Amino acid sequence: MLTQRAIASQGFKPGLGAQPVARQAAADVIDLMGAPMIYKRNTEIYGENEDAEYLYKVVSGTVRTYKVLADGRRQIGAFYVPGDVFALESGPQHAFSAEAVTDTKVLVVKRSAVVALAERDNDVARQLWAITSRELQRAQEHFLALIKTAEERVVGFLLDMSARVSGGSPFELSMSRQDIADYLGLTIETVSRTMTQLEHLAAIELPTSRRVVLRNRAALGRLNG
Amino acid sequence: MLTQRAIASQGFKPGLGAQPVARQAAADVIDLMGAPMIYKRNTEIYGENEDAEYLYKVVSGTVRTYKVLADGRRQIGAFYVPGDVFALESGPQHAFSAEAVTDTKVLVVKRSAVVALAERDNDVARQLWAITSRELQRAQEHFLALIKTAEERVVGFLLDMSARVSGGSPFELSMSRQDIADYLGLTIETVSRTMTQLEHLAAIELPTSRRVVLRNRAALGRLNG
DNA sequence: CGACCATTTGATATGGATCAAGCGATGTGG
DNA sequence: CCACATCGCTTGATCCATATCAAATGGTCG
Numbered sequence: 001m002l003t004q005r006a007i008a009s010q011g012f013k014p015g016l017g018a019q020p021v022a023r024q025a026a027a028d029v030i031d032l033m034g035a036p037m038i039y040k041r042n043t044e045i046y047g048e049n050e051d052a053e054y055l056y057k058v059v060s061g062t063v064r065t066y067k068v069l070a071d072g073r074r075q076i077g078a079f080y081v082p083g084d085v086f087a088l089e090s091g092p093q094h095a096f097s098a099e100a101v102t103d104t105k106v107l108v109v110k111r112s113a114v115v116a117l118a119e120r121d122n123d124v125a126r127q128l129w130a131i132t133s134r135e136l137q138r139a140q141e142h143f144l145a146l147i148k149t150a151e152e153r154v155v156g157f158l159l160d161m162s163a164r165v166s167g168g169s170p171f172e173l174s175m176s177r178q179d180i181a182d183y184l185g186l187t188i189e190t191v192s193r194t195m196t197q198l199e200h201l202a203a204i205e206l207p208t209s210r211r212v213v214l215r216n217r218a219a220l221g222r223l224n225g
Numbered sequence: 226m227l228t229q230r231a232i233a234s235q236g237f238k239p240g241l242g243a244q245p246v247a248r249q250a251a252a253d254v255i256d257l258m259g260a261p262m263i264y265k266r267n268t269e270i271y272g273e274n275e276d277a278e279y280l281y282k283v284v285s286g287t288v289r290t291y292k293v294l295a296d297g298r299r300q301i302g303a304f305y306v307p308g309d310v311f312a313l314e315s316g317p318q319h320a321f322s323a324e325a326v327t328d329t330k331v332l333v334v335k336r337s338a339v340v341a342l343a344e345r346d347n348d349v350a351r352q353l354w355a356i357t358s359r360e361l362q363r364a365q366e367h368f369l370a371l372i373k374t375a376e377e378r379v380v381g382f383l384l385d386m387s388a389r390v391s392g393g394s395p396f397e398l399s400m401s402r403q404d405i406a407d408y409l410g411l412t413i414e415t416v417s418r419t420m421t422q423l424e425h426l427a428a429i430e431l432p433t434s435r436r437v438v439l440r441n442r443a444a445l446g447r448l449n450g
Numbered sequence: 451c452g453a454c455c456a457t458t459t460g461a462t463a464t465g466g467a468t469c470a471a472g473c474g475a476t477g478t479g480g
Numbered sequence: 481c482c483a484c485a486t487c488g489c490t491t492g493a494t495c496c497a498t499a500t501c502a503a504a505t506g507g508t509c510g
Binding site for chain 1: 488489
Binding site: 067069070071073075077089090091095118119122125126128129132133135136137139140142143144146147148185225 | 292294295296298300302314315316320343344347350351353354357358360361362364365367368369371372373410450
């Protein structure tokens with residue numbers, strides 16, 4: 001479904017807009033050197049604490065990274081959609097595990113190869129830095145979301161996803177309510193109730209549980225805090 | 226503030242001085258090129274959305290970065306103690322404001338100078354990346370802390386601070402209860418109550434409200450989740 | 451000593467979690 | 481093609497951790 005649009009939009013992420021050039025070039029390294037791979041829905045891409053051997057770029061589908069806490073709860077660190085680069089969250093070992101949310105196609109490149117290339121090509125070095133920087137910014141925003149109310153978290157999530165998946169207002173959520181709950185630090189019941197409530201407020205519409213129509217962006221902006 | 230900034234810019238003249246430091250690590254670059262500056266308790270170092278012109282390294286004292294949310298609440302992003310480098314949290318503008326928690330001495334260096342140096346020196350480039358990477362890791366840990374219980378957050382904070390400030394077990398908190406609350410996403414009352422409770426559990430001791438003795442690390446480790 | 455600020459302690463309220471059913475879509479075996 | 485099992489989601493009732501409101505205590509500095 002997403003494949004055609006995903007390929008067309010590679011390398012650009014409207015909204016973040018910090019360094020489109022750097023992002024483009026960084027993406028190119030993976031585009032040029034990357035090997036395509038396919039992961040089925042709910043299969044592991046890598047595990048927490050494994051050596052971070054590869055860098056990935058999503059071609060189609062959605063990926064989640066997560067950690068399972070001591071008490072058994074799962075916290076999702078991020079969702080990655082077509083165009084996003086992941087597995088550069090930290091040091092030499094992965095801090096999070098990664099799984100395919102849907103059937104997913106990625107491009108894979110050896111981290112060591114890119115790092116070696118960066119030794120000689122400081123354009124590549126700058127791109128690696130830029131990717132990490134953007135990841136940091138994303139983590140900070142996610143982090144700020146966690147101190148907001150349930151309604152604000154859900155609204156923020158919907159606005160974010162609608163901006164990131166190609167298209168815009170009527171869009172499809174590729175992840176389950178449980179995934180959303182684990183991403184937002186809420187329970188599935190609270191996410192569900194909040195969605196219903198937003199629908200009653202006429203802020204959104206839910207033709208199906210996965211399909212979202214942003215019906216009143218002004219109201220959503222206000223509810224976003 | 227402007228006066229102090231002017232002094233900072235004397236530290237580096239483009240085109241000069243690159244050679245002698247060419248093989249130094251980034252932290253050392255700040256040590257070598259940095260201009261000392263002093264900020265009084267509770268004064269601003271830089272504001273959110275200002276251009277990120279400088280990089281800072283704490284020599285003495287403590288710094289907090291924070292954001293004020295729409296509803297007026299303040300969220301502290303990080304505390305920086307001697308040895309820490311800050312102001313590399315994101316892109317070309319600061320995502321957070323920075324203030325001195327106590328009277329603080331820092332070394333300041335022009336960001337553009339370091340970035341320019343990184344163009345020619347891979348080692349410096351790698352160090353810039355490493356600093357950003359570490360910051361990302363720190364943000365992720367802070368983020369994971371926010372989904373824990375109040376007790377776990379406070380215990381985690383105390384263990385973290387005790388590890389970071391020179392010394393170890395008996396150590397001094399340089400920040401107020403309000404600072405801690407805003408860092409942990411709790412209220413001042415909850416932080417206070419939790420501290421008292423930890424004292425009753427004989428896990429810690431509080432000779433004064435700012436002085437902390439870790440009395441039972443095993444118990445604290447358990448309470449940390 | 452007195453004023454002020456930070457911290458602690460107490461009483462009550464509440465947002466979201468938890469426990470528990472119900473419902474609708476999808477798929478499977480008969 | 482239907483009956484039924486399953487799964488993901490929604491809805492309802494109740495509980496609890498932390499927030500909020502309020503007051504007392506302690507420490508610091510003029």
